[in-house]
Amino acid sequence: MNRFTGKTVLVTGAGSGLGRAIALAFAAEGASVVAAGRTAASLDETVRLIEAGGGTAGAVTVDVTDSGRVRDLVRESVSRFGGLDIAVNNAGVFRGAGPVGEVREEDWDAVLRTNVTGVWLAMKHEIAHMKENGGGVIVNISSNLGAHLRIPNAAAYITSKAAVSALTRAAALDHIHQGIRINAVSPGASAAPMSLLPGETEAQRAERVKSENPLGRVAEAEEVAAAVLYLASPDAGAAVGTDLVVDSGASA
Numbered sequence: 460m461n462r463f464t465g466k467t468v469l470v471t472g473a474g475s476g477l478g479r480a481i482a483l484a485f486a487a488e489g490a491s492v493v494a495a496g497r498t499a500a501s502l503d504e505t506v507r508l509i510e511a512g513g514g515t516a517g518a519v520t521v522d523v524t525d526s527g528r529v530r531d532l533v534r535e536s537v538s539r540f541g542g543l544d545i546a547v548n549n550a551g552v553f554r555g556a557g558p559v560g561e562v563r564e565e566d567w568d569a570v571l572r573t574n575v576t577g578v579w580l581a582m583k584h585e586i587a588h589m590k591e592n593g594g595g596v597i598v599n600i601s602s603n604l605g606a607h608l609r610i611p612n613a614a615a616y617i618t619s620k621a622a623v624s625a626l627t628r629a630a631a632l633d634h635i636h637q638g639i640r641i642n643a644v645s646p647g648a649s650a651a652p653m654s655l656l657p658g659e660t661e662a663q664r665a666e667r668v669k670s671e672n673p674l675g676r677v678a679e680a681e682e683v684a685a686a687v688l689y690l691a692s693p694d695a696g697a698a699v700g701t702d703l704v705v706d707s708g709a710s711a
Contacts, residue, residue, distance in 0.1 A: 462692045464489030467540040469532070471523055471581060472550035474501030476651035477600065479508070480680035481547055481687050486514030488688065491540040495519045495532055496550060515540075523550045523577030526584075533584045542592065545691045546585040548578045549600040553653055555615040567615045574619035575626070582630055586639055594638025596691045599627045603647040603706035620645070624702050631700035642690045642698050647706025649678040673708030 468485045472478035473494035479501075486492045486509040494505045494516055502518035509516040517539050521532045536543050551574045555566030578599055589595035604613060605620030627643040634641060648654040648668055654677060655664055669675045686705045689695055704710060 461489040462688070462694075463545070466490045466544040467493065467536060467542050468545040468547065468691075469493045469495060469536050469543060469585070470547045470549060471495045471521070471577075472600075473505050474498050475505075476653060477646065477649060477680050477683055478547075478549040479505045480651075480684045481549060482516065483509060483512070483514075484681065484684040484688055485545070485547075485691075486516055487512060490514075490545070492516040493519055493532075493536040493539065495521045497522060523548075523581055524572045526580050529580045530584045533588050537588060543585065543588050543595060545596045545598070546581065547598045547600065547687055547691070548581045548585075550577055550581075551600065551619075551653075553613075553616050557612050559614045562615055570615040570619050571622075574616070575622045578623055579626060582626075582641070586630075586634055586637075589639045590634070590637040594640075597630070597639065597641045598687050598690050599623055599641070599643045600687075601627065601643045601645040601702060603645050603704055603710045605645070606702065607645060607704055607706070608647075608710040627702065628700040635699050640696070640699055642695070642701040642703065644683065644686045644690065645702055645704045645706070646678060646683045647672065647704070647709045649683050649705075650680050668707075671709065672706065673711060676707060678705055678707055 468490040470482045473482040474496040482492045482494050494502045499520050506516045506518045521528045555562045601623040602620035604617050606624040631641040
């Protein structure tokens with residue numbers, strides 16, 4: 460399929476894991492992709508993979524907690540490829556594992572700053588462009604941990620992702636009248652580094668997950684990417700403020 464031919468797509472956190480899979484999936488369907496993130500080398504590898512498959516992409520390093528840099532990221536995306544049609548706000552961190560009373564303040568601040576403020580800043584600058592240029596689509600990457608499921612010893616991350624789910628719905632209502640359609644995808648454990656426990660191998664994760672969710676396996680990164688592409692496509696034209704859970708049944 461070529462649902463995104465002629466479209467420019469910005470993906471934050473595109474240097475690895477789900478972000479890279481999402482960037483590759485959009486490029487495979489004809490989009491020009493801006494791969495954004497903190498680490499130049501990993502972003503360059505994402506671009507190399509896209510170009511090796513015949514796609515078009517460029518890399519931009521950015522800290523999503525820096526409003527000026529995020530504003531410049533949007534401007535550079537427009538400058539390179541002539542517009543910004545779709546944005547996927549995927550950048551996120553997991554820190555501060557442990558009981559609530561033992562979470563370090565610096566870990567709490569870092570998680571909320573990246574996972575919540577970073578998504579808000581990205582939307583702020585993406586929306587500023589889109590509302591002056593005929594609209595667009597935004598998909599935020601939340602998590603099944605938060606609004607849908609809680610586990611012990613992950614309060615900072617859970618709080619941040621519950622906020623992303625709520626922020627997505629609020630933004631969707633605020634901006635749909637400007638032609639900007641905003642939704643979220645909430646993955647569970649997926650075939651990405653963030654789902655590995657400290658010191659855990661992929662084989663050990665596969666064994667652990669057999670008893671942790673109804674499907675008995677993690678979602679493939681490509682399956683999560685497919686959900687993002689659906690929400691970004693005209694097929695989901697009536698999806699506004701949706702939070703699509705892709706978690707192998709863990710929160711069912």
